[in-house]
Amino acid sequence: MLRCLLFLFALTVGGFAHAQNLEKGKEINTTCAGCHGDLGQGGSRGEYPRLAGQGAKYLEAQLRAFRARTRVNIPMYPYTQERELPDEDIRDVSAYLASIELPTQWPVFKATDDALTRLTLTERVMIIPRVPGNLANGEALYQKQCVTCHGKTGLGRGMFPMLVGQYTSYLKRQMEKYIKGERPHDEEAVGGLLDKLKEDDLQDILAYITTLQDQK
Numbered sequence: 001m002l003r004c005l006l007f008l009f010a011l012t013v014g015g016f017a018h019a020q021n022l023e024k025g026k027e028i029n030t031t032c033a034g035c036h037g038d039l040g041q042g043g044s045r046g047e048y049p050r051l052a053g054q055g056a057k058y059l060e061a062q063l064r065a066f067r068a069r070t071r072v073n074i075p076m077y078p079y080t081q082e083r084e085l086p087d088e089d090i091r092d093v094s095a096y097l098a099s100i101e102l103p104t105q106w107p108v109f110k111a112t113d114d115a116l117t118r119l120t121l122t123e124r125v126m127i128i129p130r131v132p133g134n135l136a137n138g139e140a141l142y143q144k145q146c147v148t149c150h151g152k153t154g155l156g157r158g159m160f161p162m163l164v165g166q167y168t169s170y171l172k173r174q175m176e177k178y179i180k181g182e183r184p185h186d187e188e189a190v191g192g193l194l195d196k197l198k199e200d201d202l203q204d205i206l207a208y209i210t211t212l213q214d215q216k
């Protein structure tokens, strides 16, 4: 009986702490929203990446990398300094951003939905436009060389970022940074994976990723 009560107590406190962290994360996110959007949807066609739905562990790692300047991000530097973004805030804002779901389909409205409801529902929809490329080649390369880390449907896991649903221009810019050695991609792969691919191959992979959105 006592054990059962203790268990319930732990559950309640745990649940409360979790909700509180998300609330705090939401508050912190107001300083990020100017660039990354209220819902973490990113903006300016990929100048600011989407953060919503990205893995919390990955987001935390990137914020720490910006703070330590191992990943260079000049616009974000002042927001990630120790005083501005301590570890606890990094965890809270990452958990909050990871919890935001952005649908990839247009909502079906009910006749009774008013204009505001309709606007709120459509605001969340995030569809990345298809881009040209050889899809068969993109699929073959992706499924052979990227799938072990970024996942079959591009959703990533743990430290491996979600690529699907991210702005193509942002992904392309990151690929270029990896190839130039400005950002480490995956330390274990000597010389990097992306260096070995031709520019057309990278474009084909990007084109293929834009077709994966509806498979969630």
Ligand code: HEC
Binding pocket: 028, 029, 031, 032, 033, 034, 035, 036, 047, 048, 049, 050, 051, 054, 059, 062, 063, 072, 073, 075, 076, 079, 085, 093, 161, 173
């Ligand atoms: C002044 C604009 C600006 C603000 C404010 C800002 N960011 Fe950013 N952020 C950027 C830019 C630009 C990039 C992309 C950098 C690049 O291309 O490598 C970025 C990238 C990121 C990334 C990497 C995403 C990925 O997929 O690797 C994360 C995580 C991130 N920001 C989180 C945040 C959080 C959390 C806040 C608030 C505490 C914030 N940013 C505030 C401009 C901003």
Ligand code: HEC
Binding pocket: 049, 061, 071, 141, 142, 145, 146, 147, 148, 149, 150, 159, 160, 161, 162, 163, 166, 171, 172, 174, 175, 183, 184, 185, 186, 193, 194, 205
């Ligand atoms: C061995 C694991 C691994 C493989 C295989 C892999 N990646 Fe990655 N990828 C990573 C990791 C880890 C990161 C995050 C790097 C960091 O922390 O900055 C990443 C990041 C990325 C990013 C940046 C995402 C963002 O939000 O900033 C792109 C784009 C990318 N990978 C493309 C690819 C492509 C294309 C392939 C296949 C040709 C591939 N990756 C294969 C591990 C991998």
